[in-house]
Amino acid sequence: MVSKSDLLKQQIEESIELRKKVFNEIDQIILMADVFINAFRKGNKVYVIGNGGSGADSLHLATELSGRFNKDRISLPAEALSSNISLITALANDYGFENIFAHQVKGIAKKGDILWGLSTGGNSDNIVRAFQAGNKNGTINIGFIGKNGGRLKEVSDYNLHVQSFNTARIQEMHLFYGHLLCGIIEDTLISELQDDNIKAIHPDMVKDN
Numbered sequence: 050m051v052s053k054s055d056l057l058k059q060q061i062e063e064s065i066e067l068r069k070k071v072f073n074e075i076d077q078i079i080l081m082a083d084v085f086i087n088a089f090r091k092g093n094k095v096y097v098i099g100n101g102g103s104g105a106d107s108l109h110l111a112t113e114l115s116g117r118f119n120k121d122r123i124s125l126p127a128e129a130l131s132s133n134i135s136l137i138t139a140l141a142n143d144y145g146f147e148n149i150f151a152h153q154v155k156g157i158a159k160k161g162d163i164l165w166g167l168s169t170g171g172n173s174d175n176i177v178r179a180f181q182a183g184n185k186n187g188t189i190n191i192g193f194i195g196k197n198g199g200r201l202k203e204v205s206d207y208n209l210h211v212q213s214f215n216t217a218r219i220q221e222m223h224l225f226y227g228h229l230l231c232g233i234i235e236d237t238l239i240s241e242l243q244d245d246n247i248k249a250i251h252p253d254m255v256k257d258n
Contacts, residue, residue, distance in 0.1 A: 060218075067213060067222050071229075074209060078226065081207050082233040084189060088163050089238060095127040096158060098150045098176055099167035102220050104131040106167055110227040118231045122242035125234075130154075130179075150179035160187030168192070169219040171199020180204040193226060195219030 051059075071078075085095065095114060099107035107129040114127035130153050131137060140149045154164065164183045166176040171194040180190045181204055192205035196214050211222040235242075 063213070063215065063218055064221060067211065067218055068225065070212065071222075071225070074226075077207070077209060078229055079233065081191060081209070082230050082237070084191070084207060085163060085230065085234050086237050088161055088189065089125055089234070090241075091161055093126075093159065093161040093163065095125070095163045095165055096154065097127065097129045097165045097167070098131060098179055099129075100131075100173050100175065102216075103167035103169060103173075103223065104129075106220060106224050106227070107165075108132055109224065110165070110231065113228070113231040114234070118228075118235045120235055120239055122235065122239060125238075125242070147174045147178055150175050151182040154179045154182040154186065154188070158183055158186045158188050162186075162188050163191060164188045165191045166193065166201060166205075167223050168199065168201050169195045169216045169223075171196065171201035173201070177201055177204060193223040195222075 088095070095111070097107040097111045099105075108131065111127045111129040111132075114125040116124065130150050136153075137149050140152050144152050158164065162183075164180060166173075166180060168176050171192065177200045180188075180192070180201065183190055184204065190204060190206045192201045192208040193211075194201050194205075194208055195211040195216075196219070198208070198210055202208055202210065209223075209226050211219045211226075213219050213222070
């Protein structure tokens with residue numbers, strides 16, 4: 050029988066090994082950050098989606114953007130589409146759980162908006178359908194995936210793939226990747242997000258490019 054100490058050490062070592070692999074993803078993280086930055090500068094919005102623990106992480110990451118991460122600034126337009134429980138249960142009841150995100154995306158997502166989907170296995174039907182709906186509206190689809198990547202990998206414009214089959218480790222890495230992105234986005238845009246120097250990052254204050 051594996052001791053509690055050995056079990057904990059095994060989980061910690063798994064986490065450390067996955068975090069070491071992030072060094073191989075630096076270019077991809079920077080590329081993704083630039084996609085977010087360019088979208089915000091054009092006045093576009095970010096919609097984050099996920100189920101269960103990934104749904105909780107979607108609220109977390111949307112909050113980091115719409116509130117503050119490390120620095121005081123105005124809000125970035127980011128929203129988690131799983132945050133309104135009345136809407137989610139109504140859509141699930143009326144249109145099926147597989148359409149809870151796609152139904153929203155069809156109505157509110159505009160060309161150039163970002164759909165940010167978190168799925169440990171990449172096969173969450175409601176997220177795949179949301180990405181497909183987003184494609185028709187002209188969204189940029191960013192997938193955070195794990196395991197084999199699943200169908201979400203096929204409908205993502207950009208993805209970060211955690212090479213693990215352990216759901217807990219994948220979710221931890223998704224949040225870690227998300228924090229790295231939020232930090233770069235905020236640091237890059239901070240001068241444009243000061244109350245006394247608002248240049249863009251607001252639908253009514255779009256900077257010409």
